Amino acid sequence: MKTKMDKLYQEKHELWLHITYASFAIEDEAIKSRLYEFSLIAFRHMKWLGSEVLEDGGNFNYDRSMQLIKHDTSFEIIHELEEKILHIQANYKDNILAQRIKTDDIYLLEYLRQVMASEFNNQTITAFNMKREWMDKKLAQDQIDALTLFLLEESYKEYELILVYNYMQARTENALHFNVFQDLIDESHFHLKSFGNMMAKLGILVLPRELHEMTYIVKDFQRFIVDGIAEEEAAKIMCKELSDAIKDEELSKFFDFINYQESYHIELMKKLLK
């Protein structure tokens, strides 16, 4: 049986994803960028609500019951977002945190109304068209397939890492660990954003699958980090393979850049073992 706070946490988790994926789906760079800023604010709301749940002696989980509707226009996406934001308002408590969150939400609603005031902003959405074409570049089918697999796999992994480290960060009292978790979360936000925008360009934008508690409730921390380092190594190999397979200089350079970032994640994770 879910408590009111559990329900609020789940709705905030879903709202964070709705804002994030709206940002990925909309092509207009200004709107995309602004929405992404709001999505990071929503993630902080989620983090603060999680801390509140723990302080009250409760627990939170990452259950979800949402779908990403394949809208055809920017305004359809924005209308849906408005509805989600309005829906969650009644569930906030009456305290300082809730007041802060509500004023953020109200400003986001205002921004969405400003966007919809101009019909010029109502653009066609191609993020769900399944065309799997990389803009004006002519990639061979096997390269498109490799890119598709990589983006689907890694977008899930980045989402998983964000939530797993968030779960651990909320429970640690070790300042070093807290900082490392924050760095890793920030890095994964950037990777998820990069991969999400690429999925949208390919027309295959989709939510990462839901996390089961066996994934984020960690019983053996040391082992988890050692395994995590091995996983980062595997991600590096995947990145390198993809970089080699994609015969496009711009994309190859991007995957090399991601590859070097994974290398530093390993160094960050080693700090957690000290």
Added chain:
Amino acid sequence: MFEDVKMPEGMSPEVLEHLMYPKNYGKLETPNGVGVALDEKTKEYVIFYIILDESIIKDVKFATNGCQDTVVIGSMFTDMIMNNDLEYANGAIQKMNDKLGNTSAQQQVCADIVFSAFTASLQNYKNIQNGLDEELHLFKMKESCEVVGEENENKNG
């Protein structure tokens, strides 16, 4: 009976659909069988939830932290066995295993972990029927995805 059994070969539209929108993914609120198959080396797991009515699989869901092959096979397999009986499910495992003989060793390991989780959920169902207080049944995998991957690398290298 199993003419329609399909395997994840390449990036067909069907495989892409299972990958992007896995069927029967998640948890069941009131299962009467829960099974987990765990690869201890990689910590990859598959968890199966079933609602069994006599021998009919009335509902089934699965979840995993595993790779895309695991997701696609789990999605296809649960889709096949939903609302079918256990005989059909066992036949489907056999048929899928036969077909997997033609695919990569890694895909076979992914299929094994899916089928083992399903078998563990049946064992949990039986154990509960026999009066055992068991939250879930756990199978530890003998073959690891990691080992198979390394073997493949060595062969290719």
